Amino acid sequence: MSKPTILIYDLGGCEGCPLSIMRVYPQLINIADVYTKCLGKVDLDREYDYAVVTGPICINSPKHVEELKKIRKNSRVLIAYGSCASVGGIILYARGGQEPRPEHRVYAPISRVVRVDYAIPGCPPAPQMLISLLNCIRRGKGYFLDLFRAVALNPKLSGFDLMDEVVLNGLCVGCGACVLSCPTNALQMIDNRPDLIPEKCIRCGTCTVRCPRFSQILIQRSRLLQKASSLSRISGV
Amino acid sequence: MAYQPVVIDPENPLGYYTGIYLAQTADERVKRKLGPDYKGGGAVTSILLYLVEHGVVDAVVVARRKKGLYGETIIAKTPEEILEATGPKWSIVPYTLGLREKLTSMDVGRVAFVGLPCQAQFLRQVKMFPLMESDFSKKIYLIISLFCMGTFAVESFLNYIKKSYHVSPDEIENISINGDELVVKHVRGEIRIPIRDALFHLQHGCLTCPDYTGLFADLSAGKALKPGFTLLITRTKLADKIVREASNTGYLKLSEPDEESLKIVIEKAREKIMRSYKYLSTVL
Numbered sequence: 001m002s003k004p005t006i007l008i009y010d011l012g013g014c015e016g017c018p019l020s021i022m023r024v025y026p027q028l029i030n031i032a033d034v035y036t037k038c039l040g041k042v043d044l045d046r047e048y049d050y051a052v053v054t055g056p057i058c059i060n061s062p063k064h065v066e067e068l069k070k071i072r073k074n075s076r077v078l079i080a081y082g083s084c085a086s087v088g089g090i091i092l093y094a095r096g097g098q099e100p101r102p103e104h105r106v107y108a109p110i111s112r113v114v115r116v117d118y119a120i121p122g123c124p125p126a127p128q129m130l131i132s133l134l135n136c137i138r139r140g141k142g143y144f145l146d147l148f149r150a151v152a153l154n155p156k157l158s159g160f161d162l163m164d165e166v167v168l169n170g171l172c173v174g175c176g177a178c179v180l181s182c183p184t185n186a187l188q189m190i191d192n193r194p195d196l197i198p199e200k201c202i203r204c205g206t207c208t209v210r211c212p213r214f215s216q217i218l219i220q221r222s223r224l225l226q227k228a229s230s231l232s233r234i235s236g237v
Numbered sequence: 238m239a240y241q242p243v244v245i246d247p248e249n250p251l252g253y254y255t256g257i258y259l260a261q262t263a264d265e266r267v268k269r270k271l272g273p274d275y276k277g278g279g280a281v282t283s284i285l286l287y288l289v290e291h292g293v294v295d296a297v298v299v300a301r302r303k304k305g306l307y308g309e310t311i312i313a314k315t316p317e318e319i320l321e322a323t324g325p326k327w328s329i330v331p332y333t334l335g336l337r338e339k340l341t342s343m344d345v346g347r348v349a350f351v352g353l354p355c356q357a358q359f360l361r362q363v364k365m366f367p368l369m370e371s372d373f374s375k376k377i378y379l380i381i382s383l384f385c386m387g388t389f390a391v392e393s394f395l396n397y398i399k400k401s402y403h404v405s406p407d408e409i410e411n412i413s414i415n416g417d418e419l420v421v422k423h424v425r426g427e428i429r430i431p432i433r434d435a436l437f438h439l440q441h442g443c444l445t446c447p448d449y450t451g452l453f454a455d456l457s458a459g460k461a462l463k464p465g466f467t468l469l470i471t472r473t474k475l476a477d478k479i480v481r482e483a484s485n486t487g488y489l490k491l492s493e494p495d496e497e498s499l500k501i502v503i504e505k506a507r508e509k510i511m512r513s514y515k516y517l518s519t520v521l
Contacts, residue, residue: 188334
């Protein structure tokens with residue numbers, strides 16, 4: 001069987017995600033035919049089995065928007081990789097005033113522009129993540145795949161959402177998963193419940209997919225959304 | 238890495254598994270620690286003792302009761318520390334920041350984790366999909382989940398005991414389950430609370446949780462119907478091997494599960510999934 005083709009494409013950002021992916025190239029080339037700028041071959045006009053996009057989309061840049069749309073058209077599975085591409089991440093805080101004056105509306109998760117199949121938060125995701133994910137997608141089912149598919153449909157995830165949806169709603173059981181996941185120690189356990197230090201949250205979304213309650217809510221909501229969209233297609237709304 | 242698709246399905250409430258055993262401790266230290274009145278099997282403690290004493294893992298993460306319903310997670314490296322954490326805790330003991338720091342700084346390679354189904358789900362995700370460089374994925378060797386029908390909202394439950402039975406939290410020495418009653422031993426005697434009354438003080442998050450046995454764990458364990466026995470569900474080859482080895486080296490006695498015990502576990506697992514559907518629909 002021939003190896004699947006995979007395109008790895010960076011839309012910009014801090015370069016943490018491309019660096020993280022670069023570290024698994026030695027393993028990745030064993031399981032897939034890799035197309036990326038770093039290995040000197042990128043061709044947006046051919047078809048790919050998987051496309052992995054890192055970095056947020058800049059709405060002000062028609063060139064990048066066009067590129068992203070082309071990638072979507074030419075790939076069978078599109079993966080938004082890393083917090084910026086999947087849920088917005090720290091780039092959501094861009095508010096003008098800095099050079100080159102990015103504003104809130106300018107940078108967005110790529111699901112704002114195209115349909116995304118799987119969205120992986122993480123700032124940046126650990127190198128091994130990509131290999132596990134590709135292996136899982138190849139086998140095609142399971143709770144965590146459902147979860148990453150659900151993240152693609154609901155790109156609003158951060159420590160603030162964790163507080164709103166789970167902790168303040170009284171659904172938190174106090175397992176401590178979010179606290180152990182937070183890369184910036186923005187969450188701490190106080191009286192057996194997580195508490196958010198707002199200034200420290202970089203909106204990477206890791207805590208939300210690690211929370212057993214939130215992940216369950218996300219999956220159920222995505223099922224409802226899919227049902228609603230198929231219903232509206234039938235009734236022609 | 239072993240691949241294990243976890244699908245939560247009321248038709249198949251025990252999920253994917255490789256074996257089910259009835260187990261009983263064969264270790265004198267565990268028997269002595271549990272005492273003659275204890276209705277569980279002590280199998281998890283025995284497996285942990287095997288893992289540490291035979292050098293399969295460097296440490297185990299377990300919860301220990303501090304006082305009353307409060308507990309703490311500890312990284313146990315010696316049999317004495319493991320024995321000290323034996324027995325039920327009656328509340329969820331959260332993983333905290335200190336645990337991550339200790340795990341990453343400590344000189345330990347392989348660690349076995351004992352937790353509840355929600356914690357097993359988190360650990361499985363960390364192991365399979367390391368979202369963060371700071372994750373301790375490589376250190377997670379074995380995930381053991383205990384059966385869980387829900388945990389108490391500690392404050393609310395203690396307040397209820399105080400208001401209705403006039404026992405203050407400091408006086409509680411032990412809580413055990415006996416048929417349909419919770420038996421709370423305190424310094425002045427004991428009280429018996431019908432489980433039906435105590436259920437009101439379960440955490441809301443637990444009501445929406447569909448996982449009774451710990452579908453994400455390598456090994457699930459819980460009290461069997463038969464007194465003095467633990468029901469073990471192995472979900473990976475690794476867990477199967479460990480259980481057999483523990484039995485071969487004289488830590489455990491294994492036997493075939495009886496039909497009644499199996500029936501009850503399946504029933505309870507299905508009940509929890511259906512309960513979660515009911516409550517989840519109200520919070521979406």
